[in-house]
Amino acid sequence: MKHHFTSRLNNPRLIIVFLGWAMDYRPFEALCADGYDVMVVWDYRTVDLEAELTDGYEEIVIVAWSFGVPAAALFIAGNPSLPVTSRIAVNGTQHPVDNTRGIPEEIFTATLENLSADSLPRFYRRVAGSGASYRSFMNCKPQRDIEELREELAIIASRKPAVIDWDTAYAGRNDLIIPPDNQLAAWHDEASRIIEVPTSHLPDFSLIISDVVTDKALVAERFGKAMESYDNNAQVQHEVVRRLVEMWNPAADMHPDVIEIGCGTGFSTRSYLERITPASLELWDMVISPSLPESAVKVECDAEARLFHTPGCSADIIFTSSTVQWFNSLPAFFRNVSGILRPGGLLVMSTYGPDNFRELHAVLGTESGYPSKEDIAAMLPPSLKVEAMSDGKIVMTFNDTAEMLRHIRSTGVNALSRTVSAASTRSLMRDYPRNAAGKVELTYDPIYFIIKKI
Secondary structure (H helix, E strand, O other), X not given: OEEEEEEOOOOOEEEEEEOOOOOOOHHHOOOOEOOEEEEEEEOOOOOXXXXXXXXXXXXXXXXXXXXXXXXXXXXXXXXXXXXXXXXXXXXXXXXXXXXXXXXXXXXXXXXXXXXXXXHHHHHHHHHHOOHHHHHHHHOOOOOOOHHHHHHHHHHHXXXXXXXXXXXXXXXXXOOOOOOHHHHHHHHOOOEEEEXXXXXXXXXXXXXXXXXXXXXXXHHHHHHHHOHHHHHHHOHHHHHHHHHHHHHHOOOOOOXXXXXXXXXXXXXXXXXXXXXXXXXXXXXXXXXXXXXXXXXXXXXXXXXXHHOOOOOOOOEEEEEEEOOHHHOOOHHHHHHHHHXXXXXXXXXXXXXXXXXXXXXXXXXXXXXXXXXXXXXXHHOOOOOEEEEEEEEOOEEEEEOOHHHHHHHHHHHOOOOOOOOOOHHHHHHHHHHOOOOOOOOEEEEXXXXXXXXXXX
16 A cells, blocks of 8 residues: 555654545645644555554544555454554445445446556546536546556455454435445444445545544643633533442442543543442543542543553443543443453443433534443443343533523533534524523433443
8 A cells, every 4th residue: 555644744643544446645735734744545455554554543543435445444454452442434345346235347347457548547537426526636636657557456356355343334315426225225234323424435634534533632721721711610410420330339349450441520430430349440531530539540532542452451330420422432442341351241331322412503503412221231241241230311501601601611511513613603693592480401322331341
């Protein structure tokens, strides 16, 4: 494979974008993401990448497009020690030449046999979809050799695919390269989430990355600023902790080794310490509060990434409340938890479901993107079993929209974007619904799990 960094600022996290066939870096030169270095790769005559290119990164996110999907699958399968969290496929499948799950054989053969300097622009036109998109693409078109492309296609067709699990698969309804129905069929059992989008084969990577990748530096910044105001405004998060501990209901004579992920100001820690005396206690968070128990080992870290870098670490209990919704990949989190929990150990976890902040999303025309409790349960590896799960919405009431927005800032849960447009703010102030009493409401959608290592 060839590679090119479109953004390299020595961030601790890396996004690798596996481009489609007949591409190079030129149309994607401006691609960047806050908090991440970004590298694009192409030319799948081999699927090898120099090890030093990924050395030192604490987390790697894979975004793969078109024939980049099978190349990325082979790369991930061949490099199991890399700290790969989220795996995102876009308008491609792990079965590149397949009549029902990829490009039909007849179309692929015709493309290969008729490939020429004259046919390649027609291919790019079908990739782009619209005339305007095609003209923009051709202004910075790839510079690839025809014979090299012919060789690459032949190798892709002959190579045995690797089939791995993916977090999210995007399928373009207007894709003229890989039939949308074939994409949906391919991902039925191979992706945790399938998202149909009204697009052509050529994706807007910036939009996709902003949709599925968390700016963790921003999360740490917002929660750090809200540390002093958090406990006075986090009524919901405190109630979620109380419900989670009640659901867990640990025995008083337990002395487990405990890791807590996302300990915050220590309210959750103090809640379960009223019931148990751990043999050992590690508290992980991106910002460490001075109010945490003195006896605990405190680790300032990105917990999602740290789970990849703890050889020999083991625990009886992993406790996490109102935290994992910020992670890039729940499936990767569960795989790592399974490796750390001892047999019979428990993951005690709360997160938030698809109706979280539904009033906000209704006004802004967006979605939370959070999975349901059933979707989360389906992400678990065979070594983890749901012992109990529950949900129950909590609705907060405020005098007006401004008070509601101040509540969100005071708890740090506004870590969704570094910039909020003036138009969005005006829309919220103007259109946010009021109840019969003239108040405004904000819905939280907490979900709870007790998960056992078997």
